[in-house]
């Protein structure tokens with residue numbers, strides 16, 4: 620009896636620890652403001668997404684140090700970035716010192732102007748060239764316009780739907796959607812592309828003073844991929860990497876991509892020692908398998924599109940005909956032939972320029 624009474628509690632304790640420990644280890648602090656949800660991935664490393672009350676479109680990352688804060692990506696509008704800045708008080712009272720742009724796309728960088736002038740903006744030289752207008756006007760490009768030109772129509776349609784809806788609950792839901800999209804539209808009109816004032820070509824390392832010593836923050840351009848200037852933010856001690864849109868849980872937009880070079884850049888990403896990948900859209904990824912799957916998709920798309928190009932099929936026809944359904948096991952939406960025409964136009968553009 621005596622022996623039993625001694626072993627039973629300890630056996631219970633061990634059993635309880637076995638059950639609870641993994642949950643305790645993986646338990647993540649989640650803090651919300653009205654507009655933003657902050658998930659603590661490692662100590663003072665936050666993955667940030669919108670709650671829906673303000674249209675943010677993309678994720679961000681926030682690194683809180685002992686003296687200051689570094690933010691990665693600024694969302695889609697000054698409105699969304701302003702809401703992010705106002706929300707930081709739920710996790711820290713430290714001032715923002717740096718903003719890093721993972722790439723130049725509107726949904727990650729058109730909130731830049733909302734950051735105070737005291738904040739330095741860091742990005743790739745290509746990101747600066749795009750946002751400063753040195754290479755074209757980002758507000759006139761297909762990428763921005765194909766996502767933004769439909770917003771006034773959507774706002775007008777939602778307004779009509781609100782008026783036509785008689786069910787009070789559904790009407791309330793529509794009113795909220797209308798409010799969010801109308802505010803998004805208003806802020807879209809005030810966007811002034813604002814470039815990084817500190818640039819890098821291949822690599823830069825920051826050491827942020829934190830309560831646990833200095834945090835190494837590596838900014839790495841691993842090669843061209845989703846754009847000509849993708850930068851990943853790698854935290855070696857925390858084994859975390861923020862990838863922007865170079866690597867997402869699903870398929871990434873390819874309209875400005877270097878689809879032929881992208882798989883090699885992803886190989887360099889795979890070589891980094893990380894456990895958690897924070898994407899520019901969607902939830903964290905805790906495996907490298909999706910990277911391999913995406914490499915296979917990109918290689919296959921490049922080959923299939925090149926074959927169409929060689930046969931003289933025009934880009935529009937190719938976009939309808941190319942069959943990627945052999946990847947439907949990884950990407951459920953690929954149920955029938957057809958690829959985003961913006962991706963095919965882009966690959967044709969690269970192929971047309973190859974011989975020059």
Ligand SMILES: [Zn+2]
Pocket residue numbers: 722724845864872
């Ligand atoms: Zn992007």
